[in-house]
Amino acid sequence: MRLSRLSRTTLAVVAGLILVIVYVPLGVVLVNSFSTSTSLSWPPPGFTLEWWQRAFQSAGAMEAVGTSVFVAIIATAVALVLGTLISFALQRFDFFGRHTVNLLVILPIALPGIITGIALNNFFRTIMGVPLSIWTVVIAHATFCIVTVFNNVIARLRRTGTKLEEASADLGAGVWTTFRLVTFPQLRSALLAGGLLAFALSFDEIIVTTFTAGSGVTTLPIFILNNMFRPNQAPIVSVIAVVLVLVSIIPIWLAQRLSGDEQQRR
C-alpha cells in the first residue's frame, strides 16, 4: 500500500488535531490554576500565585497524597505477586476451567467500577462484618490491579517460551534457582511496566474507593471530588491537577526508557 502525499498529510493533520483536542482541556486547567477567578471563567480576569501557595500549605491535600501513595504501593505489591502467579498458571499449564480463570482475572476491570464497588462494600460490611478502613481500600484496589500485571507478564511469558528454563533445569538448577537467575530477569521489565500501571490505576481510582473507604480515609481522588465544587477550593484542585500531570512524566519516561532499552538490545 502506497499512501499518496495528500492522504499522508491529511492523516498527519487529523492526528495533530486530535492531539490538540486532547491537550486543550489540560491547558485550560493549567491557566485556571493561576487565574484570579474562582469560578473558572474564561478568559481569566487576572493572574495570581495564591492558589499554588495555598495548595502546598493545604494539610488536607498533603495527607490525601500520602494516603493514596500508601494504598497504591501495597495494592501494587499484592497485585504483582498474585498477577505473576496466575500468569504462570495460565500460560504454562492447560487445565479444566482455564478460560474461566482468565475471565475471572479480567472481570474486576471489565465490569463497571460501581458494581465492583457496591459488591465489595456489601461483602466487607454484611458478609465479613469488618468496618471499612484503609485496608478495605487496599484489598479492593489489589483485586482490580491484578489484571494489569497479568496482562504484561503473560505477554512476556508467551514471547520468551520455556527453552531457557529447560536448559537451566538440564544444567542442574532447581526450581528456585531457575526462577531467580533465568525467569525473573526475563520478566523484570514486564513486572515494572505492570507495576507502574497498577500503581497509576490505584492512585487514580475513585468509584470503588468511594464505596470501600472508611470514614476519615481520604485518598487524593476523594479529596479532589470533595473540593471540586467549593468555590474557594476549585483553583486549588486545578493546582493539584497540574502537579499530577507534571509528576506523571516520571512514570512515562521510565516506561519509555524501559521499552527503549529493550529495543536497543534487540
Place this chain on the structure above:
Amino acid sequence: MTMNATAPASARGAASDPPEPDRADTAPGGAPRRGIPRPKATPARRASVFLTAHPRVRLGFLLAAPLFWLGLVYVVALAALLVTAFWSVNSFTGEITTEWTLDNIITVLTGSLYQTVTFRTIGVALLVTIIDVALALPIAFYMAKVASPRARRLLVIAVLMPLWASYLVKAYAWRSVLSQDGILEWVLAPFGLHTPGYGLPATVITLSYLWLPYVILPIFAGLERVPDSLLEASADLGGKTWPTIRHVVLPMALPAIIAGTIFSFSLSLGDYITVNIVGGASQMLGNLVYTNVGAANNLPLAAAIALIPIAIIFGYLALVRRTGALDNL
C-alpha cells in the same frame, strides 16, 4: 519489544556461577566420567525434584493464592450482590429482608424510569465507543504505519500522558471548558454558536475524551503487528489504499479494535461521576445504583439495577470472545 535478547545475558549469568568441583561419577564401564556433577540431596533439592516431576502440584501452588483471593474477595462478593437483588428492604426498619422476591427485578424491567435510563445509558456508551474508535483509528494508523520511529515515540508519549492525568482532573477540565463562561463559549460566541453546557452532550464529549487513550493504545498495538510486507504485497498486487485498508489492515486489526471498544463501552456503562460533574440533570444507570445504595439505602434495588450492565457486559464479552479480542486487552 521482545526480551529474547536479554536471555543470553541471564543464561550467561547462570552459567558463570563458579562450577562445583567435579565429583567423578563412575560410568557403568568402570571408567571415571567427567560431566555435570550430581547435586546434593538437600530438602530444597528434593522439593525441587518433586515439583518438577509433579506439574499438577506446581499448578496448585501457582493457582492457590490468586484463586483464593479472587474467589473470596470477588466471586463471593459478586454472588452475594446478585442474591441481594432477589431480597427486599423493609420500608419501616430499613433492614434487608431475606425472603425471595422478584419484585426488584420486575420493577427494574417494567418501570419506565429504568427503561428510559437503560436506553439512555446504552445509547451514550455506544456513541462514546463509536466516537472513540473513529478518532483512534486515524491517529493509531498514523502512529503505527506512517510516522517515523522518532515521531512514533513522541506520539506514544503524547497519547500516554493524558492517561496518567487523573480521571477527575480530566472531567473537571471539561467542566471548565464547557461552562457558560468557559473557553468553548469564548471561542464559539463570535460565530454565533454556544457551548452545549452541562447535559447529555457534555457527558458524551467528556466520556469520549476520558476513554480515548484506552482505545488508541490497543488499536495502535494491533496495527503495529500488521506486517509492512503484507501492505507492500497488496500494493504490488494492485491494491489501492482503501481496498488494502479494508481487506488487509482492518481484518487483522479487528481483535485489537474490539479490545478497545470493551474499555470505552464498559467504562461508560457504569460511570456516574462524570455524569455528576458535567451531566446536568440527566441520569445514567450508575447514578440510579448510586442513589439507591446511598440516599435511598435500598441495596436490593441497587443490585437489581446493577444486573442490567452486568448482563450487557457479559453478553458483549461472550459475543467478542471468539474474535480473540480478550487477548488484546
